[in-house]
Amino acid sequence: MNKVLLFNPRSANATFRIPNSILNIAASIDGCYDWVIVDGNRETDPQQTILNYLASGEFKYLGFSVMPGPQLRQAIPIAKAVKQQFKETTMIWGGYFPSNHSKVVLDSGYVDFIINGPGDHCFPKLLDALENFLPYEFIKNLIYKANGQIVKNAKEDLIDQDALPPLPYSKLNRFYPMEKYxxxxxxxxxxxxxxxxxxxxxxxxxxxxxxxxxxxxxxxxxxxxxxxxxxxxxxxxxxxxxxxxxxxxxxxxxxxxxxxxxxxxxxxxxxxxxxxxxxxxxxxxxxxxxxxxxxxxxxxxxxxxxxxxxxxxxxxxxxxxxxxxxxxxxxxxxxxxxxxxxxxxxxxxxxxxxxxxxxxxxxxxxxxxxxxxxxxxxxxxxxxxxxxxxxxxxxxxxxxxxxxxxxxxxxxxxxxxxxxxxxxxxxxTPEMIDRIRNFETVLNGLYPTVTDIRMNELKRKAIKLMSGIRYKVNLYNYPYEIKLLQKMWKYRQPEIQGF
The missing domain is CATH 3.20.20.70 (Aldolase class I)
Structure with missing residues (x-):
């Protein structure tokens, strides 16, 4: 009972990307610990998939990679459900969100450890320490709670990236066919x-x-x-x-x-x-x-x-x-x-x-x-x-x-x-937010992003014509006609949805 389950919470509704962060962790323990990946972007019910794995009795460690924003929507309720049903599971979070908000994460009561930055060395060392009942106070890049206090261990020097093991793409392909990535x-x-x-x-x-x-x-x-x-x-x-x-x-x-x-x-x-x-x-x-x-x-x-x-x-x-x-x-x-x-x-x-x-x-x-x-x-x-x-x-x-x-x-x-x-x-103020968002709407109407491959030339011409006068005379308030077209055409904003 020392297998490792690695979870990549959903980050996008349509575009699936190779879960590189989780794959790095998988590579760091490959050959030492058996591992599986659950990708929230590829699962219809990732919580049930995770609970099914844990019900086998073979998995002791659960690692999450969590970015701020959409990934929290799956990460938080699933972590809570896991701890309610499988209290002995050791839960380890990594990624920007827990690294930058370690107190609120550890105070939740259902996250045991945080990897503060790269986990290529920290994660396997932590597993080794837990498996062999060894101290982990000197494992670099680790954050945890001791006697009710948050403890942040020293940061590790950045690792030579060429020396890291290759990412296990072929094994990922067994869990989720690579073509969809x-x-x-x-x-x-x-x-x-x-x-x-x-x-x-x-x-x-x-x-x-x-x-x-x-x-x-x-x-x-x-x-x-x-x-x-x-x-x-x-x-x-x-x-x-x-x-x-x-x-x-x-x-x-x-x-x-x-x-x-x-x-x-x-x-x-x-x-x-x-x-x-x-x-x-x-x-x-x-x-x-x-x-x-x-x-x-x-x-x-x-x-x-x-x-x-x-x-x-x-x-x-x-x-x-x-x-x-x-x-x-x-x-x-x-x-x-x-x-x-x-x-x-x-x-x-x-x-x-x-x-x-x-x-x-x-x-x-x-x-x-x-x-x-x-x-x-x-x-x-x-x-x-x-x-x-x-x-x-x-x-x-x-x-x-x-x-x-x-x-x-x-x-x-x-x-x-x-x-x-x-x-x-x-x-x-709300008026300031409206000013920013309304200008963005008009700007994206006159200059629709080239990265939205679903917008054909006819749509581009129509929305540009509608936005041109507003842009020229600095009239940004209430651009409902542009928003309606963007909603109908499911206009893609790269900063939220990628390419």
Missing amino acids: LGKTYLGERTFAYHSSIGCPFTCSFCAVVPIYEARWKAKSARFVYQDVKYIKDNFGADAIEFHDNNFFVSEKRAVEFSNLVKNENMTWWGMARIDTMDKFKDASLAAIREAGCKVIFFGAESGNDKVLAQMDKGGTQSGEQIIRFAERMKKFDIIPEYSFVLGTPAPSPQQVQQQIDFDINFIKQVKRVNPQTEIVIYTYSPVPTEGSAMYEDVLAQGFKFPATLEDWISPAWESFDLRKNPLTPWL
């Missing part, structure tokens, strides 16, 4: 998700990555990444890649080396980057990246207001002027820049909050003027518990509080918070 997207007919690095070397105060990785980044070498990509292509027929790294393009040398290796594989791909990092790339490097199949790159523009960028602690050299200039530069390489903006950051007065929102709305329109192909993703600022961050201290001073219980996180209001759409922050 290779979906049709804007990038290709059979797109797969992949992580080639962990962390990010910057300390943006609004980013949930910062408290976990502490401005550290570690990547697989270009050759290892290429070998993995080729394996998925040759064995399962993949023709496109979504690199879900927090920052794929940290190293120009690595990006170009990978591009040179993959360019003859006829694959299309997407990744995330920083504007001020890639703006330093040589033209030849950007050309090589595009030639290798890179079609879209996601950039955290965040704001065109230099004061707000400083408040966010973006680090580096990013500025409003650079954001505009780089969008224009990308036209030369036929790479679509996907810019995200975070509106609604705190300010000393409501008037200043509104001014910042209006500034960035006008700034986004400037970006669109210099490069209409730029994809725009709009979030509303949602605090993350970055200890020591001036911005986080500011939001606490203004009366913001996270939910007191784990169950509160799955209320509709807090799910909207996690999706960064309606964050319930005290400095934002």
Whole structure:
């Protein structure tokens, strides 16, 4: 009775992605402990599937990977049900949510341990300690409760990614046929998700990555990444890649080396980057990246207001002027820049909050003027518990509080918070939220995302015609006619639903 059940809660309603986080954990214990995976995206009733496994009496450990937002809807009630029926099961959570909200998770009473960041070493060491009745006080990256107090063990140095065991794709294929993980997207007919690095070397105060990785980044070498990509292509027929790294393009040398290796594989791909990092790339490097199949790159523009960028602690050299200039530069390489903006950051007065929102709305329109192909993703600022961050201290001073219980996180209001759409922050009025969302509706009407492959040319022309006048005269209130079309056509927002 020491088998391990690994659970990936549902994160999307339609697009299924390879559960890379859970696969990393599976790889770390493969050959030492028997394991199974339950993927909430592929199960009609994952709770019953999990309970059936546990009823066999063979499974002692249950690992969850939990991101903020949709995954909590399955993770919380299933964890509760498991502990009610199988009290002896040891439950271990990993992922951004428990790492950043360890107290509320452990106070729930049904989660026993948290893996704080990478679990490649921590998870198997914890199982070994529990199996052999050994102490776990010195296992790095572990959070747990002792004598009613939360204990956070020291963080581990980031692991050499090339030294990690390969992901067990073939075994995953036995549980869930891989072809359903290779979906049709804007990038290709059979797109797969992949992580080639962990962390990010910057300390943006609004980013949930910062408290976990502490401005550290570690990547697989270009050759290892290429070998993995080729394996998925040759064995399962993949023709496109979504690199879900927090920052794929940290190293120009690595990006170009990978591009040179993959360019003859006829694959299309997407990744995330920083504007001020890639703006330093040589033209030849950007050309090589595009030639290798890179079609879209996601950039955290965040704001065109230099004061707000400083408040966010973006680090580096990013500025409003650079954001505009780089969008224009990308036209030369036929790479679509996907810019995200975070509106609604705190300010000393409501008037200043509104001014910042209006500034960035006008700034986004400037970006669109210099490069209409730029994809725009709009979030509303949602605090993350970055200890020591001036911005986080500011939001606490203004009366913001996270939910007191784990169950509160799955209320509709807090799910909207996690999706960064309606964050319930005290400095934002309903009118301000409406201003942001209504502008987003009009913007997406005039410039429907190219990644929504279900929208045909006729639909695009119709909604653009309807939105054009509103956009031109800055009339964003009550765009019900645009919302109706978007609802009828099930318009896809990449920041919520992916490609």
